[in-house]
Amino acid sequence: MKWSLPALAALLLFYPFILTGPFYWDIGVAFLLAAISASAWNIVGGYAGQVSVGHSMFFGVGAYTPLLFYHLWGLPPVAGVPAGMLVSLALAVAIGMPTFRLQGHYFSMATIAVAELIRIFVGTWDLVGAAIGLQGPAVGRAWWDLTFRSELPYYYIFLAVLAVVLYTTFEVERSRFGYYLRAIKAGERAARSLGVPVRATKLKALMLSAVFTSVAGSLYSIKTGFIDPESGFGILVSVQMVIVAALGGAATLFGPLIGALLLVPLQTATNTWFGGGGSGLTYILYGGIIVLLARFEPGGMHEWWQHVAPRLMRRSHAA
């Protein structure tokens, strides 16, 4: 099994040459984006066990700022990325301070409420295009507009960001901070009694998570060249992050990646096969699989594999 990590890295690196063509690359990009967002969510939602269903607020902020920079001042969208990160950071502090007093479902509900408020507010704010949204440069003026005809450059940009997010998560996992997070997840009161600075740790996790989610949003809007309140701040954006992470295995390093690897091709395939018929079969199949997974393996695919792999190993040794 030593081969599996390098093999995985190689697969991701060479995927565009294995499945060639813009459509497959585009699916690759969609997969990477889902993996980045879910990994970002995983830091606070998985490791710290604070299930936020309002992460679209950070995604949306990150998505809006690049196109806003372009819209207002004609700057290359990428210039808005750091601004998005800063705003998300500030938002994380402003939201985290009051909401982290809440626990469990109440915290989730509060995050939904805040994200919805922001969505409605943005939808009526003329400066950011109100309900109609903002557009990026339709045809890039130069390479720094990051408006490529091919999906290939996006694939490698997204892959690089994913690598950074995963490496950071890996470091967090091994650090004292990471142990604090897991202690909080296991029991907040117990953690506090052992001297874990609960509030500060949760806030730090949310800030880190918010910054990465914001970057995911920026990547989305730069690549799509369009953002409106629904695709930036809509509740489905948040829900997708939760589903991807939970499906693959929350609070594990590669869980979100596995979730995205299953979910994105599944979405694409069901839409390709049944979408044109307009029967809604896409959703039925997609929803059905999620229900099955939730019923039989709530720990995600990662846990399922850990049950199955040793048995497979034993059998192959016996044979």
Next chain:
Amino acid sequence: MRTASATMAAALAAAAILMSCPPADAAGTVKIGILWPLTGNAAAAGQASKAAAEVAADIVNNKHPELADLPLAATEGLPNQGGAKLELTFVDHQGNPSLAQQLATRLITQDAVHVLLGAYQSSCSFTATAVAERYGIPFMVGESAALNITGRGFKWVFRSTPIASDYAATYMRFFDDLKKEGKKIASIAVVNENTDYGTSVADSIEVAAKKNNLPVAIRIPYSASSTDVTAQVLQLKEKQPDVVIFISYTSDSILYMKAMKNLDYMPPMVIGDDTGFSDPSFIPAVADIAQGAMNRSAWDIGKPGSTTYKINEMYKAKTGRDLDDTSGRNMQGFLVLADALNRAGSTEPEKIRDALAKTDLKPEQLMMGYNGVKFDATGQNTLASTYLIQLRDKQYQLVWPEKAATTKLDWPMKGWKQ
């Protein structure tokens, strides 16, 4: 962690199997890729438009001498392309702009379609047309109202439908005609749902009214999911405008009519901007309290025996419902595209684009009430226009412009006082 990456290798294999779906190919056909929301919020409009496009394909692909007014109806397939048939590939973008972008890529690169049609929601038209522009594939926008879908300097995007500014101009011309007849239009009110559709139409009306020195007494944006609109109706009641224009979706427009009855407020005229007022459920719900309410539509079923009547019969046989304005405009977009494909005489993108740019269809060659189809340099149809219709009993009747009208305008509206 090792097991994790092994899980992933297994998942990757599964993913690869899921994604390998072979593209279909057939000779002697011209392929049209169509992007509409077939599921989600706007599924009803997408599904109805899909049925309309299938009727349109039937008209082009088979002999329909009874519809000889329409280009390509009498013949089989596209005569200039050796009788090639149109092959439609529908995709469902679910109203998601990012998915619309991905599907446009798929239609162009995997399915190798020759032209694209779509995408209903303006947000999805924005992203899907940008893909077509990058690949140099002609894209016909059948019905998306946002102003700047055309006019972004795109070379490959054409739009046959009237847009927000055309609707606003129509209302202003209608008011001018009324004033000439001596009716009092001192001020209007605009009530709009607050997402992209309502906002862009209301903005255009405000701009046009200002240009025509017509005071807008009040503009009321609201959320289409509201369950109570009493406050909004009371605001209207206080301002007493001569005309109230509603840019609303279905349940909210019904809600407004009911609230107005409950609060006993009836302005001289209510005009609905299509959409909610055209929804199949609007008339059964409020016909008896909204008598004389007006609506805009470029579609009119017409008299028995007319081309539009026959088209409606074909559509009805397929779906059991009358054709509506939205699907009608999409269907018209499809027919304009088919006409250009025929004149291009080739499936080369450049030739199709040139043929589209040279499109010059007369009103009698159209199924919709446009003044023709002729594209300007931005790709927008300069002859797009719309009718105004008025609710009588359980049906809308065409009342404006006068030269097309089948019934005389009733002013003021009767509402529930019959």
